[in-house]
Amino acid sequence: MATRAYQELRGEVTRVWDQFYAMFDFRPSMHRFPAIVEPTPSVTWSLTPLDDDPADVGLDRLTEVVQAGFASLVGEGSLLCLDWQHPCYRVWPRLIGPENLDPPGRPGWPLSPYPDGDYHIYLSEDFRFGSFGHPWESSLCIFGTELLDAIAADVHAVLRHVIRRDGRSAAA
Template sequence: MVERLPEGANVVGPRAVVRLKQAEYDRVWDRFSKRFGFRPGMARSTWPAIREPVESVTWSLDRLDDDPGDVQLDAMVAAVHAGLRECTPPRGTLLVLDWQHECFRIRPHRVAAGDGSVWVPSVMPDADYHIHLAENFSYGTFGHPWERTLCVMGSPLLDRVGGSVKVEPPYTAAEAVKRLRGHDGRSCCSMRRSLSALRSVS
């Protein structure tokens, strides 16, 4: 049986993109929901939809509205893709989750480098949550379609992406604290660590 690849996938090696079968699809989403407290919803009361890890930075995609030619968008996507590839061992895999759609396991080193179309779905949210994660969930991204944000998680990925993304971090310190208190309920210590991460990549 020939594996049906997502439209737009551009591979350079065998089994670069493999669709998750239903049983594994269910297991992965169950793991994700329990680990990150996933609460999908369009209402602001459900945002940011996950418990964002302390080792994470969230960028507002609203900053990309004034982006002639999608220059900043393309650069951001390229930086995140490069970071994910660098974090993943040569024979390693990533989970690519698309809320309520087919999900995949990809081998980043066998997927062609270049524009976002070769990574399907893109790390950028497009009417659904788009999630790229290490198999052990130690690093990855979470794209929120209604809050219009991209959360980059895990020190290995932040170390590679933070200095490359030229889009401003989404909030001032006061705004970040307000958002964390409103949606996450983390301790003041955790908030300070998150704000330090925001400053370190600005």
């Protein structure tokens, strides 16, 4: 039997969302930002630089950086990919082939870190590090020391504009 690269969260999805709501004080809103209490450490970037990227080069690079960072940190383990109001997944990144080079049986990621119409969240199984994509603020929050150390410089090279650090305005 082949091992699957990702599996839809079914019976435990309510528990995972309940834990996320409680830990991050998640308040879904199209108008109130941020929608979570951003942990320390965290950096939140604006996604608006990707608006002027018709070939999606920046989006592809951002996705690659975030997914590679998670893959390096979880190793043989798994992570959670949450899509608000849609199916959510447990993902084993080591079983996912490089984009466009996937041999049969090695699917791509089920969800992008880019919030395409709803909140997209990547989380370590223990919720220690992750990303939170906010579709209406057009932002991406990366949190947790390990993940920030691994990808912050590359994310910044793509997005360039920091909105908040540790939940506080970067303009202040």
